Amino acid sequence: MTILVIAEHDNQSLKAATKNAVAAAAKIGGEIHVLVAGAGCAGVATEAAKLAGVAKVKLADAAHYADQSAENVAALVVANAAGYSHIVAPATTAGKNFSPRVAALLDVAQISEIVAVESADTFVRPIYAGNALATVQSTDAVKVITVRTTAFEAVAEGGSAAVENLAAGPDLGNSKLLSRELTKSERPELTAAKIIVSGGRGMGNGENYHKLLEPLADKLGAALGASRAAVDAGFVPNDYQVGQTGKIVAPELYIAVGISGAIQHLAGMKDSKVIVAINKDPEAPIFQVADYALVADLFEVIPQFTAAVA
Amino acid sequence: MKILVPVKRVVDYNVKVRVKADGTGVDIANVKMSMNPFDEIAVEEAVRLKEAGIATEVVVVSAGVAGCQETLRTAMAIGADRGILVETDVDLQPLAVAKLIKAVADKEQPQLVIFGKQAIDDDSNQTGQMFAALQGWPQATFASKVVIADGKASVTREVDGGLETLALNLPAVVTTDLRLNEPRYATLPNIMKAKKKPLDTVKPEDLGVDVAPRLKTLKVAEPAKRQAGVKVADVADLVSKLKNEAKVI
Numbered sequence: 001m002t003i004l005v006i007a008e009h010d011n012q013s014l015k016a017a018t019k020n021a022v023a024a025a026a027k028i029g030g031e032i033h034v035l036v037a038g039a040g041c042a043g044v045a046t047e048a049a050k051l052a053g054v055a056k057v058k059l060a061d062a063a064h065y066a067d068q069s070a071e072n073v074a075a076l077v078v079a080n081a082a083g084y085s086h087i088v089a090p091a092t093t094a095g096k097n098f099s100p101r102v103a104a105l106l107d108v109a110q111i112s113e114i115v116a117v118e119s120a121d122t123f124v125r126p127i128y129a130g131n132a133l134a135t136v137q138s139t140d141a142v143k144v145i146t147v148r149t150t151a152f153e154a155v156a157e158g159g160s161a162a163v164e165n166l167a168a169g170p171d172l173g174n175s176k177l178l179s180r181e182l183t184k185s186e187r188p189e190l191t192a193a194k195i196i197v198s199g200g201r202g203m204g205n206g207e208n209y210h211k212l213l214e215p216l217a218d219k220l221g222a223a224l225g226a227s228r229a230a231v232d233a234g235f236v237p238n239d240y241q242v243g244q245t246g247k248i249v250a251p252e253l254y255i256a257v258g259i260s261g262a263i264q265h266l267a268g269m270k271d272s273k274v275i276v277a278i279n280k281d282p283e284a285p286i287f288q289v290a291d292y293a294l295v296a297d298l299f300e301v302i303p304q305f306t307a308a309v310a
Numbered sequence: 311m312k313i314l315v316p317v318k319r320v321v322d323y324n325v326k327v328r329v330k331a332d333g334t335g336v337d338i339a340n341v342k343m344s345m346n347p348f349d350e351i352a353v354e355e356a357v358r359l360k361e362a363g364i365a366t367e368v369v370v371v372s373a374g375v376a377g378c379q380e381t382l383r384t385a386m387a388i389g390a391d392r393g394i395l396v397e398t399d400v401d402l403q404p405l406a407v408a409k410l411i412k413a414v415a416d417k418e419q420p421q422l423v424i425f426g427k428q429a430i431d432d433d434s435n436q437t438g439q440m441f442a443a444l445q446g447w448p449q450a451t452f453a454s455k456v457v458i459a460d461g462k463a464s465v466t467r468e469v470d471g472g473l474e475t476l477a478l479n480l481p482a483v484v485t486t487d488l489r490l491n492e493p494r495y496a497t498l499p500n501i502m503k504a505k506k507k508p509l510d511t512v513k514p515e516d517l518g519v520d521v522a523p524r525l526k527t528l529k530v531a532e533p534a535k536r537q538a539g540v541k542v543a544d545v546a547d548l549v550s551k552l553k554n555e556a557k558v559i
Contacts, residue, residue: 069476070439071448093469097451100404100439109405109524112434122528127432128327132336135529174479175448178464182471191470195558220559228488238454238468238489245348245428245488247470253558263326270536274556276548291539291556294548304545309559 001030001120003086006077007048008094011038011066014047016192017090019154022051024147025088026155027117031055035080035166037073039066042163049161057161062168067177068094074101076169081106084142085120091146091248092191099146108140113248115151129244129267149191150250150271183239185224190240193223195253198242198269199235200227202258202279202298206235212298213257216306225249225269227259243268258298261286278302311458311480313356313365314420315390316411316441317349317372319381320431329532336530345381348426350388351486354493355456356424357389364458367391369418373402373410379509386504387496393509398521400514404432406521408440413517415445420481422463427452427485442483449483450476454490 003025008015018034025032033056034048045059058080064072077098081087087102089095091113103110115133116124122137123145190196197217203209209230217224225247226240242249244267254272259265261277261284269275270289277290280297287293294301321327322342330337345353359365370385372378373396382393396410415423425438442449450456450465454473457464463478468487496504514521542548552559 070442070451074443093452093467096435097439097449100436101443101449103436104405104408104440104443107405109403110434110436110440111525112436126533127530128321128336129430129433130533131327132329133531133533134527135531137526137528138524139526140524172448174482175450176477178475178477180472180474182473232489237472238487239470239472244430244433253552253556264323274552274558275536275539276552287539289536289539291536292548292551293539293541294545295541296544301545305549308545308549 001085002083003028003030003032003088004081004084005032005034006087006089006095007034007036007044008090008092009036009038009041009044011041011044014044016154016189017092017149018048019051020149020152021088021090021147022053023152023155024114024117025086026053027152028086028120030085033058035060035077037065037076038068039063045163049163050157050159052155052158054159054161057163058166059163060166060168064171065168069175070098070101071172071175072169073098074105075172077102078105079169080166081142086143086145088145088147090149092149095146099144103144106142106144108142108144109138110144110146111136111138112146113148114145115148129263130270131263148248150248183237187217188221188223190223190225190242190247191249193251195220195222196225196249196251197222197255197257198225198227198259199230199257200259201229201233203230203235209235212302216302216309219306219309227265256286257302259286260284261289311365311421312367312369312418313359314415314418314423315349315352315356315368315370315385316423316425316437317353317370317381317385318346318426318429319343319372319374319378320346320429323347323430329530333529333531335527343377345384346426346429348428348486350493351488351490352424352426353385353388353390354491355486358491359458360389369394369420371396371411371414373398373407375399382509383504384496386507387501388494392507395509395511396514396517397511398514400521401523402521403523403525404434404436405440405524406519407437408444409519410514410517410521411441412444413519422458422480423483425483425485427487438483438485447482448478449485450478451485452487453484454487456484456490
């Protein structure tokens with residue numbers, strides 16, 4: 001059994017999600033290879049080669065992989081799929097984008113967002129926004145899998161795999177990147193943060209969100225998140241959204257401020273280790289999953305909270 | 311330009327599903343069924359493109375049990391012109407659905423196919439991408455803005471780091487995210503009108519598609535419940551508990 005893990009990166013550095021995907025591959029068992037497709041991304045391949053458990057890194061370096069277009073990446077993976085029993089990618093927006101194409105071109109099912117490995121062909125995945133867990137067995141020869149990153153602890157460094165160059169596939173050229181507006185932040189990435197401060201509709205507006213939650217997040221070294229209501233209302237950009245269809249997070253500490261706790265939001269954060277909820281409505285559903293519940297006016301207590309954190 | 315919109319009938323998003331005691335699945339007997347919310351956004355987007363004079367016809371297609379007719383009627387009440395039901399009692403998985411939609415698209419020859427990014431029942435997030443791959447078409451998933459001009463679709467996507475905009479050659483696939491639009495409520499006159507719109511029914515066999523499932527569900531279980539927490543009196547109490555009890559700050 002040999003497993004191919006598709007690395008996620010920005011041509012400069014390896015994204016942490018790759019380490020969780022390698023961890024899932026290690027649970028499946030077998031030899032692990034990592035595919036790095038990009039442009040000018042040799043440094044990423046070197047990083048991937050250091051991950052514990054990785055036996056080989058395959059590097060496809062060409063201009064038409066720079067933007068990670070789903071069409072080109074999927075075609076490359078399929079062209080190099082021979083001999084692999086499993087093709088694994090993190091369930092990030094990039095992984096979700098190209099991976100089903102790989103599965104369709106191989107004429108196999110994809111097993112989306114696995115949270116546990118039962119055996120080489122049997123996996124556990126959440127359905128209905130995490131309200132049920134399905135154990136599914138694949139009957140296909142090749143298993144194409146995306147991995148919920150929060151469910152697998154990142155592998156450490158300690159490997160020294162060889163990096164092998166791979167011939168680039170053709171540029172399908174039917175899609176072109178026009179622009180990217182990436183949110184710049186000094187704070188930790190939402191999906192990798194140890195602490196997350198998240199705001200909802202109760203913040204009232206974007207100004208309050210920033211004025212109240214940023215100082216608290218800065219003191220805690222936390223990432224900032226939001227509920228769908230807060231994103232829809234325009235308080236913060238889309239990439240802040242935590243929930244069934246946004247980001248799935250599982251930090252050590254999740255602080256929900258002015259978030260009522262819709263099922264769709266809970267689906268994205270209920271695996272957090274410790275949950276604090278601050279809401280003035282004692283009936284808010286968020287309190288049903290909170291370890292520590294503070295029924296209070298957030299405008300009063302958040303500045304106090306910020307002051308109290310050393 | 312013709313637009314094809316696949317729609318799925320799912321358990322209504324307001325229903326909290328229950329896992330069956332025997333662990334074979336979730337109980338969907340007697341629960342409210344609705345159109346997958348992301349598909350509703352897809353129908354709305356297609357209808358808006360028609361209203362803007364860019365699309366000439368909006369065709370909706372659904373695959374599944376006879377009850378999917380209702381879902382197609384809902385889509386036609388929003389403004390789709392006609393519906394196609396691929397009727398089967400087989401438990402359809404994304405690859406099978408992608409193949410069925412491909413068979414329909416081969417006949418209908420749409421320039422744009424708009425899918426919902428994921429269905430809220432199986433949360434797979436696959437069908438649009440699989441269909442695009444089978445067609446050899448470009449795709450833009452998780453769309454928050456779609457502009458059609460000069461034979462291209464320029465689509466803004468919600469990605470992990472923020473937003474990106476792609477230009478796709480047509481024909482192409484778009485999958486919708488939440489902020490693409492807010493679907494309208496179907497008015498009573500439009501619901502009545504939708505009942506008279508054409509709805510064709512075909513079978514997977516007619517389309518020559520093998521829909522046998524590839525994944526076998528061995529068990530469905532409820533996730534572990536979180537223990538009920540405690541109420542804290544004030545901020546001082548909270549901070550002290552986080553420091554001394556939970557030891558997370």
